[in-house]
Amino acid sequence: MSSTEAGPPVQPPVHVPVLLERVTELLAPACAEPGAVLVDATLGLAGHTLAMLDAHPGLRVVGLDRDPDARAEAGRRIEAAGHTDRVTLVPAVFDELPDVLDRLGIAEVQGVLFDLGVSSLQLDRPDRGFSxxxxxxxxxxxxxxxxxxxxxxxxxxxxxxxxxxxxxxxxxxxxxxxxxxxxxxxxxxxxxxxxxxxxxxxxxxxxxxxxxxxxxxxxxxxxxxxxxxDELGALTRALPAAVEALAVGGRVVVITFHSLEDRIVKQELAAGAADRTPPGMPVTVPELGPVLRLLTRGGEAASDEEVAANPRAASARVRAAERIRRAA
The missing domain is CATH 1.10.150.170 (Putative methyltransferase TM0872, insert domain)
Structure with a gap:
């Protein structure tokens, strides 16, 4: 959809991706190999996606966003950076992830990124009514x-x-x-x-x-x-689907902006990292062992320097986990 169909033309907002350095660091080990697939489940203005594409020449990105304005602007930025041939833009809410991958014929992915909350584009356009x-x-x-x-x-x-x-x-x-x-x-x-x-x-x-x-x-x-x-409902449905879509060695990274989101992410990742072997068993039962390995110590915050440069990062927290085995 063009910007004129989606809403009145506006100047593209200045976009500063939150926790960019930490996010790219967390995703890098899973996305470095040629042919790796990253799902940016909340594409927004493609800041994280562009950094990952620049860093990993063999990476392919599937970008999901329900907002036609965001997809249009992200598409322009991706084209300007010369990465159009490595990105598939999909109009979808992130809890549609399994259906999207099925339609694209992708059996498993190496990374999934969620950058939750409201995007810069939505906040910076008063006519959208978010502010x-x-x-x-x-x-x-x-x-x-x-x-x-x-x-x-x-x-x-x-x-x-x-x-x-x-x-x-x-x-x-x-x-x-x-x-x-x-x-x-x-x-x-x-x-x-x-x-x-x-x-x-x-x-x-x-x-x-x-x-x-x-x-x-x-x-x-x-x-x-x-x-x-339905942001929390979509997140509750999407996180297990994201973990299920990961290849062994794949990583899920989630940026939250308030305690309700962070609690859902914390509980879902902790459940995947838990050993469900019954107490008293001498060794871990393989099919009951952890599926995930946590990569962050709690919800990591942005640095003081980042918050000073980008006040929207003040409430951001990032959690991440790596898939260590297939579910039984």
């Missing part, structure tokens, strides 16, 4: 053809369900107050803009709380974005 920094339509769909917008959630969810979304996905301790305020206000006039919602959230939160912790609407906007795009 509370500018008044815009209350949308937040990563796929603009998706069936449900943030306005749909705000205007139609019962207050109890809306409170649950804000509390769980936004970790918002004033979720009930915000949901009640939304319910009162939408009865007068439905919400259509980010500005009106951000103002309501600010007014619903106690004044003392508003003075710390950044913009008062940050957690509410995060929660709505996750709900609209």
């Amino acid at each position: 509370y920094a500018a008044d815009a339509p209350l949308d937040m769909r990563m796929d603009p053809s998706g069936p449900r917008t943030a306005a749909d959630v705000v205007n139609t969810y019962p207050a109890k369900e809306l409170s649950r979304v804000l509390r769980i996905y936004g970790e918002e301790r004033f979720a009930s107050r915000i949901a009640a305020a939304i319910e009162r206000e939408r009865a007068q006039e439905p919400f259509t803009s980010t500005g009106r919602l951000a103002e309501l959230v600010r007014d619903a939160i106690p004044a003392a709380t508003r003075r710390t912790g950044g913009h008062p609407a940050k957690r509410t906007f995060q929660a709505l974005r996750i709900e609209v795009n």
